[in-house]
Amino acid sequence: MRVQYQAIGWNRQKKIYDSVLIAGVVSYLAIFTGAGFVIYPTATAETLLIRAFGTLALLLLHIILCIGPLCRLDRRFLPLLYNRRHLGVTTFVVALVHGVFSIIQFHALGDVSPLVSLFISNTRYNSLANFPFQALGFFALLILFAMAATSHDFWLHNLSAPVWKRIHMLVYVAYALLVAHVILGALQSDTNAALAVLLGLGLILVSVLHLLAAAKEWCIDNLKVRAAEEGFVEVCDVDGIPEKRAAVISLEGERIAVFRYDGKVSAVSNVCRHQNGPLGEGRIIDGCITCPWHGWEYRPENGQSPPPFQERIATFRVCVKNHRVLLDPHQLPPGTPVEPARIEEPLHD
Amino acid sequence: MIQPLRQTHFRIWAVLPVLLALLFVAGLLVRRPTLPRNAGVHWEKYK
Numbered sequence: 001m002r003v004q005y006q007a008i009g010w011n012r013q014k015k016i017y018d019s020v021l022i023a024g025v026v027s028y029l030a031i032f033t034g035a036g037f038v039i040y041p042t043a044t045a046e047t048l049l050i051r052a053f054g055t056l057a058l059l060l061l062h063i064i065l066c067i068g069p070l071c072r073l074d075r076r077f078l079p080l081l082y083n084r085r086h087l088g089v090t091t092f093v094v095a096l097v098h099g100v101f102s103i104i105q106f107h108a109l110g111d112v113s114p115l116v117s118l119f120i121s122n123t124r125y126n127s128l129a130n131f132p133f134q135a136l137g138f139f140a141l142l143i144l145f146a147m148a149a150t151s152h153d154f155w156l157h158n159l160s161a162p163v164w165k166r167i168h169m170l171v172y173v174a175y176a177l178l179v180a181h182v183i184l185g186a187l188q189s190d191t192n193a194a195l196a197v198l199l200g201l202g203l204i205l206v207s208v209l210h211l212l213a214a215a216k217e218w219c220i221d222n223l224k225v226r227a228a229e230e231g232f233v234e235v236c237d238v239d240g241i242p243e244k245r246a247a248v249i250s251l252e253g254e255r256i257a258v259f260r261y262d263g264k265v266s267a268v269s270n271v272c273r274h275q276n277g278p279l280g281e282g283r284i285i286d287g288c289i290t291c292p293w294h295g296w297e298y299r300p301e302n303g304q305s306p307p308p309f310q311e312r313i314a315t316f317r318v319c320v321k322n323h324r325v326l327l328d329p330h331q332l333p334p335g336t337p338v339e340p341a342r343i344e345e346p347l348h349d
Numbered sequence: 350m351i352q353p354l355r356q357t358h359f360r361i362w363a364v365l366p367v368l369l370a371l372l373f374v375a376g377l378l379v380r381r382p383t384l385p386r387n388a389g390v391h392w393e394k395y396k
Contacts, residue, residue, distance in 0.1 A: 042393070129379040165354065172361050179369050183376035200373060207366035214359040221355075276354065 017083040021090055028056050046105050051186075053098035055195075058182060060091040061175060062202045069213035071292075075281060078292050085151040088171075092141075092148035099141050102134070133185035140177035143170045153274075161276065179203065221250045232319065232326040238265060238343055239323060246289075248280035251329040256316055258325055259284060259300045264340035266300035267316035267327050279313070302337040320344065 032052040036043055064087055070077040107117035122132040147168055149155075156164045179199070187196055226234040233251065241247045241260040248270055249256050255270035257280030268289065270280045277293035284290070288297035288306060298305055303313040312335030317328035320341045332338065 128375060169357070169361075172365060176365060176369060180372055183372055187376055188380055196377060203366065203369055203373065207362060207369075210358070210362040211366075214355070214362060217355050218359075 013079070014083050014086070017079075018086055021087060025056065025090065025094065028059070029053070032056070046101065050098060050101045050105060053094050053101065054182075054186070057091055057095035057098055058178060058199075058202075060087065060094060061171075061178060062206060064088055064091060065171070065175060065206045066209055069209035072213040072216060073209070075292065078281075081293055088144075089148045089151060092144040095137075095141055095144055099137060102137075106134075128184065129188060131184040133181050133188075136177045136181040136184070140174045140181060143174040143177070147171060147174075156275065161273075165276070175206075220248060220255070221253070223249060225249065225251065229326075231330070232317075232328050235325050235327050237323060238320055238325050241265075241325075244284040246280040246282075247325075248278070249327075251327075254329075254331065255280070256327065256329075256331075257289070258318065258327065259289060260343070261300060263343050265318055265320055265325055265343060266338065266340045267318040268298065268300060268303045269314040269316075269331065269334075271313065272296050273311040273313060301340050302335060304335045 029052050032055065033045075033048045036048040036051065040048075064084060067077065067080045067084055067087075071081045103114045103118060107114040107121065110117050110121075112120070118134055118138060119132075122130070122134075124130040125132065147170065150159065150164065150167055159167070182195070182199055187199065190196075235249045235256075235258060236247045238260060241258060244259075244261050246257040246259045249258065255278070256267055257270040257278075258265060258267045259280075261284045268279065270278055272279050272291040272293065274291065274294055274296045277291045277296070279289055279291055279298070282290045282292040284300060285297075287299065289300050290297050296305070296311065297309070298311070298313055301315075303315040305311040314331040314334050315336050315338045316331055317338055318341045319326050320343050323344075325341070
């Protein structure tokens with residue numbers, strides 16, 4: 001969380017993340033090309049590099065698509081989400097190298113522009129086996145470029161969160177285009193069954209993870225609450241909320257995070273102002289609710305970010321009776337201070 | 350995530366796996382034979 005924009009707000013976690021990422025990319029390329037030279041001694045270096053960068057881009061995109069649902073299913077994967085944008089930019093760069101090498105290799109020696117050649121050299125759009133698959137990869141690359149170019153918080157702020165989210169949900173279109181690019185391209189000419197098996201497993205893994213995460217979200221959205229007095233609803237038992245953490249409930253489609261801390265209970269919107277991150281899956285650190293995605297902070301008693309930050313989230317009136325948390329489902333304007341409910345101590349003889 | 354986004358995600362992942370699985374199977378079914386007709390000829394010898 002910063003007041004001013006920086007190209008990259010480096011910290012220890014990001015450095016570790018990027019170091020592991022670069023080491024992984026270099027290792028993959030070295031192992032793939034090295035093994036390729038041994039297994040296919042007649043293959044040219046250009047072909048091996050095209051294949052190495054292409055398969056790496058596809059692998060990275062699968063990892064990116066798995067991170068989101070994995071974090072929803074198990075919070076131990078949250079560190080992977082923290083710097084996912086660098087993973088996305090790396091995927092674009094790797095895919096770009098694959099694309100440029102391929103265009104040079106297959107389209108640069110003709111008498112028309114390589115980009116024109118990409119679209120006119122094969123126009124058999126009515127044939128599945130001979131489909132011009134390179135065009136699919138080209139359009140996927142354009143989407144990855146748009147996402148990489150707008151990945152910075154500067155664009156998130158200036159495009160507005162809804163527009164930015166729509167652009168970045170195009171990753172699913174890019175994924176579909178890339179899978180089709182591989183099925184109609186490499187899979188048609190490659191005798192090795194490994195590519196088909198790995199692609200099939202990847203498709204199953206990504207799909208199952210997303211559907212499991214969606215099922216979990218559906219369960220939260222359909223948790224029943226009981227009406228209590230004076231417009232309040234009974235949402236949970238206070239003992240069911242771990243200290244400095246939250247219970248997430250859904251009321252009329254609105255997710256609310258009910259935090260317990262220092263003998264008190266406060267309720268705020270579950271949606272972070274940064275990227276709609278789930279605040280209720282974060283915890284209270286140094287008196288502030290800390291978003292598990294990128295560390296944005298809000299005070300639980302008023303939904304305001306600590307100075308000099310100015311972000312605000314909606315708050316809710318809350319009270320505790322007989323160790324049950326009661327909540328007024330009408331959200332208050334973002335940043336409205338609400339007196340936290342005190343947890344009454346159990347009576348002792 | 351907010352609810353409209355969750356619903357959009359769910360709709361996408363209810364449809365996308367089916368479409369891609371169909372394409373995957375169709376792609377495997379129409380695979381071209383990779384063995385050339387003159388497989389016994391090794392062109393490298395004539396370089």
